[in-house]
Amino acid sequence: MNDPLIRRIEAAKYLGVAVPTLDRWAAAGKIARPVKMSARCSGWRQSVLDAFLERFVQSDEPANAQPVEVANAAG
Template sequence: MTGELEKLDRILRRAEAAQLMGVAVATVDSWVQRGRLERPIQLGVNAVGWRLSTLEAFIAKAQRAPYVRNGRGRRHRNASLPEANNSVQPAELEHAAG
């Protein structure tokens, strides 16, 4: 019986999903609103959750995504923009500063 339970694709609620991914619940909500993370399954009137397999696939995709630069010049992984090339050339910096 224990082997059968381990094979189940369990549902994780918002707090569990955030903990699994190492982010705040608000970040998970933001990712859903921006379409980066798929919408959760409606479990009840006030309850939602994601299948563990869905979150594991999201994490795997995010780990494979290349680094890109955000508007502040910080490097981060962006699973939703894998083809983005936001590198700024030195000549562009001089033109923007002048």
């Protein structure tokens, strides 16, 4: 099976997000951390990106959803 490594910029484009967003998702555990290819190069297996996309296609929650604080109406 062909499962290429996709570098950060290409991975962000593949997911339709900016590179900093992809980095935040990896740091927050929303997507697996990238695989180190060398000291200065990392990327994700295409299968990991596809599985990430599939999770959010099946979910009602957008991938970039953030917790929302609701102000106290009684205040």
